[in-house]
Amino acid sequence: MKAAVIRKYGGPDVFRIEEVKEPQPRAGEIKVRVRATSINPIDFKVRKGYLFFLSGFRFPKILNSDFAGIVEECGAGVDEFVPGDEVYGFTNGASQGGGLAEALCCKASVASRKPLSLNFDDAAAVPLAASTAYQALVPIGKLTSGMRVLVIGATGGVGHYAVQMAAILGAHVTGVCRSSGEAAARALGCEDVIAYDRDDFHKSGKTFDVIFDAAGKYGFRDCRVLLNEQGTYVTTVPGPSSMVGRVLSGSTGRKARFIIANSNDADLSLLRQWCDEGLMQPLIEAVFPLEETSAAYELAESGRTRGKVVIRTHSSRS
Ligand SMILES: NC(=O)c1ccc[n+]([C@@H]2O[C@H](COP(=O)([O-])OP(=O)(O)OC[C@H]3O[C@@H](n4cnc5c(N)ncnc54)[C@H](OP(=O)(O)O)[C@@H]3O)[C@@H](O)[C@H]2O)c1
Incomplete structure (x- = not known):
């Protein structure tokens, strides 16, 4: 699968688009075909190496916690989802990215059903x-x-x-x-x-x-x-x-x-309800394709954005 990986800590230019091995879900995990992710400051703090004591020195790394996509496979013991479910959420913890790729595996407990009223780009801007x-x-x-x-x-x-x-x-x-x-x-x-x-x-x-x-x-x-x-x-x-x-x-x-935010179904369900009732909506500054991850980060780090910067990990429009 295609992913934007980093092989060292540094500026927005360290991202490389590479072919990497598809992840396999372990017990309690789901594999999500990621359609979009969004950038949070924690992602660029990790990329700069500021959180090395949590994220360590094992490379390559795939950053970005937020994801919206479609469940492709369920690991043993997962009964909350079935393949085909549209989900959103974020991977908890500074060292656990994964969103900047065509697929990720995460604990089923950090995912929830995606708001029906939002496309994948918009949904990816919500979770964290x-x-x-x-x-x-x-x-x-x-x-x-x-x-x-x-x-x-x-x-x-x-x-x-x-x-x-x-x-x-x-x-x-x-x-x-x-x-x-x-x-x-x-x-x-x-x-x-x-x-x-x-x-x-x-x-x-x-x-x-x-x-x-x-x-x-x-x-x-x-x-x-x-x-x-x-x-x-x-x-x-x-x-x-x-x-x-x-x-x-x-x-x-x-x-x-x-606050140290955590991803859980109860909170994501309430956010979904507010989105679907038209009470809340994400403000999106820009959407970039995966190939332009470096440019997306430059913008997100510029201090000139309103709302969120989204990266589409899938080639077709969501
Ligand atoms: N603890 C957690 O679980 C957690 C979770 C999420 C985020 N965070 C942290 O929260 C911070 C914000 O995240 P974000 O995603 O909202 O970042 P962001 O999208 O970059 O927004 C930063 C905001 O800071 C405002 N700002 C900058 N300088 C300011 C000043 N001097 N006075 C008042 N406002 C100022 C900006 O306002 P203007 O655009 O109007 O200048 C902008 O609205 C980051 O440090 C992030 O790491 C922590």
Whole structure:
């Protein structure tokens, strides 16, 4: 099968398109004929070697956690799926890519039925980023109707889902993004937008029940002043102040938390329902063929994208 592989850590130019052996599903795994994948920052952090202590030095590697495709084969003990099922999900863990290939094997437990309303390109843009947003806002942030939430990075890969979800849940959403993204943030569901290149959101004078730092650019210490007394700050990128805050803040008063997303059927089923009911949809910056993986990564890493960058691993349009 065809795959975009890396044989060393480095820049976006390290990808090579090669013929590699088809993977075989082990017990508890499914083999998925991948139709599309999308890029998450963890993928380029792995490619740069920043996470070598997790991803190791065995090459070649096939990156990308997100996938959408069709089940081709089920390993022993898998009864959730049958060949032909259309699925989406992400492979958990920094060292487990696999999406940048025509086929991958993964635990059946990380996959779920693909939303019927989305094609494979769109479906591949959902799993990791939207699961992160959901798990940060609901199980961790305990966001409910009527609460006030600040989403930092409101038009980014994770943030654009967080804004839509917070609006679905009936929360009042304020978004933080660059001034050029203001209209997009409002279209996603922000009632208010603070442009971080124009205004300092720390001085907005507002307070929030939940602050979701989807961009992972600020710390608990920066945001504490904006939290209500029982408010929760959740970040995607734990730094020293969030780690210390997590330990010190306990379970009452202002709390600091961080999210490590995991792929599971329950959350992916809820995301599917929201997509199929037309309540949530992925924002796609661009779609590239597998052969242009390096260009797709260059764009994804440029800091100029809104939503997600998708790579189509299958030659026909999905
Ligand atoms: N812990 C986990 O499980 C987990 C899961 C997913 C992602 N993450 C991490 O979360 C981070 C974001 O991921 P992503 O997929 O959303 O990335 P992304 O698509 O590149 O989005 C990054 C966002 O950061 C915003 N931003 C950049 N500088 C900013 C600033 N100074 N103030 C406020 N916002 C700023 C950008 O806004 P503008 O475009 O408006 O500049 C953009 O919306 C990454 O570091 C990623 O590794 C962690």
